[in-house]
Amino acid sequence: MIIAGTERARFAIVDPARPSQPLAVVGSDELPAAVRELDAASHPRWVWAETHLLYPALLEAGVRVDRCHDLRLCAAILDRSTLTEQVRSSGRHGRPPWLPPGPAEAGTAGAAAPVAAGRSHDTLFELDEFADIDPAGAVDEGSDVRASDTGATDGSAVTIESLARELDRQQAMVAESADPRALRLLLAAESAGALIGAEMHAAGIPWDRAVHERVLEQTLGARPKPGFKPAHVERLAAAVRAALAGPSVNLDSQVDLLRALRRAGIQVDSTSRWELGEHDHPAIEPLIAYKKLMRLLSANGWAWLDEWVHDGRFRPDYVPGGTATGRWATSGGGALQLPKIVRSAVVADPGWTLVVADAAQLEPRVLAAMARDEAMAAAGRGRDIYRGIVESGVVENRDQAKVAILGAMYGATTGDSGRLVPRLARAYPRAMALVDRAAATGERGGVVTTNLGRSSPSPGDGWRVAQAQASQPEATPADERRARSVAREWGRFTRNFVVQGSAAEWALCWMAALRPRLAQFAPVATPAERSGPVFERMPHLVYFLHDEIIVHTPREHADEVAAAVHETAHAAARLLFGDFPVDFPLESAIVDSYAMADA
DNA sequence: CGGCGCGGCGCC
DNA sequence: AAAGGGCGCCGCGCCG
Numbered sequence: 189m190i191i192a193g194t195e196r197a198r199f200a201i202v203d204p205a206r207p208s209q210p211l212a213v214v215g216s217d218e219l220p221a222a223v224r225e226l227d228a229a230s231h232p233r234w235v236w237a238e239t240h241l242l243y244p245a246l247l248e249a250g251v252r253v254d255r256c257h258d259l260r261l262c263a264a265i266l267d268r269s270t271l272t273e274q275v276r277s278s279g280r281h282g283r284p285p286w287l288p289p290g291p292a293e294a295g296t297a298g299a300a301a302p303v304a305a306g307r308s309h310d311t312l313f314e315l316d317e318f319a320d321i322d323p324a325g326a327v328d329e330g331s332d333v334r335a336s337d338t339g340a341t342d343g344s345a346v347t348i349e350s351l352a353r354e355l356d357r358q359q360a361m362v363a364e365s366a367d368p369r370a371l372r373l374l375l376a377a378e379s380a381g382a383l384i385g386a387e388m389h390a391a392g393i394p395w396d397r398a399v400h401e402r403v404l405e406q407t408l409g410a411r412p413k414p415g416f417k418p419a420h421v422e423r424l425a426a427a428v429r430a431a432l433a434g435p436s437v438n439l440d441s442q443v444d445l446l447r448a449l450r451r452a453g454i455q456v457d458s459t460s461r462w463e464l465g466e467h468d469h470p471a472i473e474p475l476i477a478y479k480k481l482m483r484l485l486s487a488n489g490w491a492w493l494d495e496w497v498h499d500g501r502f503r504p505d506y507v508p509g510g511t512a513t514g515r516w517a518t519s520g521g522g523a524l525q526l527p528k529i530v531r532s533a534v535v536a537d538p539g540w541t542l543v544v545a546d547a548a549q550l551e552p553r554v555l556a557a558m559a560r561d562e563a564m565a566a567a568g569r570g571r572d573i574y575r576g577i578v579e580s581g582v583v584e585n586r587d588q589a590k591v592a593i594l595g596a597m598y599g600a601t602t603g604d605s606g607r608l609v610p611r612l613a614r615a616y617p618r619a620m621a622l623v624d625r626a627a628a629t630g631e632r633g634g635v636v637t638t639n640l641g642r643s644s645p646s647p648g649d650g651w652r653v654a655q656a657q658a659s660q661p662e663a664t665p666a667d668e669r670r671a672r673s674v675a676r677e678w679g680r681f682t683r684n685f686v687v688q689g690s691a692a693e694w695a696l697c698w699m700a701a702l703r704p705r706l707a708q709f710a711p712v713a714t715p716a717e718r719s720g721p722v723f724e725r726m727p728h729l730v731y732f733l734h735d736e737i738i739v740h741t742p743r744e745h746a747d748e749v750a751a752a753v754h755e756t757a758h759a760a761a762r763l764l765f766g767d768f769p770v771d772f773p774l775e776s777a778i779v780d781s782y783a784m785a786d787a
Numbered sequence: 788c789g790g791c792g793c794g795g796c797g798c799c
Numbered sequence: 800a801a802a803g804g805g806c807g808c809c810g811c812g813c814c815g
Binding site: 237438440441442443444447451483486487510511513514516517518519520521522523525591594595596597598599600601602603605606673679681683684685686687734 | 805807
Binding site: 221235298458459460461479483484487488515523524525526527528544549550688733734735736 | 788793794795797798799
């Protein structure tokens with residue numbers, strides 16, 4: 189058990205049992221070597237304040253670690269979870285002021301006045317009873333190593349003692365929580381995600397600039413001079429202006445365009461593609477095409493290539509835990525919104541290939557398992573869950589099953605989706621009850637919690653103000669309508685939160701289990717042109733999109749990697765849902781280009 | 788000039 | 800009239 193911390197740009201690595209006797213005190217240049225040595229010696233779980241501040245430098249130096257505990261991400265979970273509500277209400281567990289808010293809780297300052305919590309001798313991560321089903325090592329028992337970087341952001345030194353105290357606080361909260369096992373798993377998975385996010389940034393997505401440019405040229409025309417638009421875009425713009433009889437309309441200005449459309453007799457209230465599509469007019473088709481091309485140009489055009497692709501890699505900045513539900517965010521490059529049209533540019537290196545896998549209908553399956561809804565789980569067993577729902581006679585066709593399920597999870601009340609939801613409720617009452625309960629809790633302003641213990645934020649001022657106004661004696665019917673509307677809106681958020689958030693946990697556990705499996709492959713010889721970090725010379729994750737992953741692997745390991753991807757998906761299911769009979773089938777492919785994975 | 792809200796749209 | 804959840808990024812247009 190070790191801690192590393194820093195004071196004045198020095199890093200200390202410390203065993204928490206003997207915090208006053210650092211195992212190493214080094215400058216940042218020597219830190220990677222020290223970590224490498226201690227990691228090899230005792231295989232510890234490194235504890236540090238923020239993975240994204242410390243780990244990139246280790247990776248840069250070729251040092252990879254197996255496990256960590258990210259104090260900031262874990263605090264963000266623990267300080268909000270309903271599972272720790274009791275222990276938090278004791279007042280003994282205020283977050284230390286030096287620990288920044290988690291990525292999804294910006295503005296939520298840590299509570300002041302830390303109180304010394306009794307030292308807990310529990311280990312955070314021992315999960316003996318699950319060791320046999322945890323292939324990851326992600327959540328197994330292990331010694332504790334703590335590292336902190338100092339103060340990174342505001343220059344204030346965070347002492348070793350502060351870090352040790354915070355780890356103790358978190359361990360105590362977990363131990364005294366309503367479900368220590370679930371929280372241990374969640375914190376381990378969240379921390380593994382932090383490692384993976386940093387590693388995927390360091391590795392980068394293999395990106396073939398020439399392929400991307402070919403797509404742009406075929407779709408948009410040749411790259412224009414600065415300040416000009418590509419030929420195909422200009423041609424469509426001219427067609428739209430001609431059809432609208434508005435030679436000077438600025439198609440990129442919503443106001444200008446809307447005015448021109450109405451002048452031409454197209455009665456729309458917005459310029460959204462959805463609404464435009466309802467109308468029949470010669471300007472519509474070229475306008476929709478124009479918008480599509482402009483989207484590609486501005487979001488993933490030549491400027492994007494210049495900014496984000498270097499040395500054959502796209503390196504987005506991942507933000508693990510970046511959203512309230514626990515899904516990741518990205519902070520640049522739009523990595524989670526890569527349009528399908530440019531995915532052909534994701535091409536494996538020579539001699540390497542891509543293992544692409546996504547979990548089929550992840551969210552409905554997670555819902556079925558969470559709700560212990562045997563009928564719904566059975567609909568998905570060994571088949572497309574939507575087809576299973578059709579075969580059970582609940583609805584007539586797959587499209588209906590899909591919109592009904594989405595409607596149930598998102599809270600649709602009207603339209604095709606809303607009409608189908610009641611049929612779903614009759615067939616799968618337990619699943620429906622779970623999401624309905626989450627919605628009702630949210631409407632009341634309450635907090636809901638995922639399968640492993642990530643809780644939703646409390647509703648904001650908008651909700652409170654609206655409810656307060658509606659409960660005044662002089663409240664108008666408009667006030668009451670407004671309050672109901674705001675409440676339902678929050679209810680739709682909490683309804684979806686439990687499903688989306690629990691699905692995110694499944695995906696995290698999947699990756700956390702897969703990562704050590706990939707690390708077991710022997711490194712391949714480093715090609716002269718590529719001397720990257722060690723994990724870049726073995727199969728490694730390069731992309732993660734909510735329920736989908738890409739592993740970049742030497743060709744000779746592809747089949748084994750694909751097997752590991754499947755095995756760890758099953759392992760994640762067992763870890764989260766035990767023996768409950770629910771399937772999480774993957775659609776996977778071994779391909780040289782991401783675009784071929786859809787076939 | 789930068790900051791910000793909005794409409795719109797890409798992904799899940 | 801009300802309207803399915805979560806995101807990030809773009810350009811526009813307004814603001815100071």
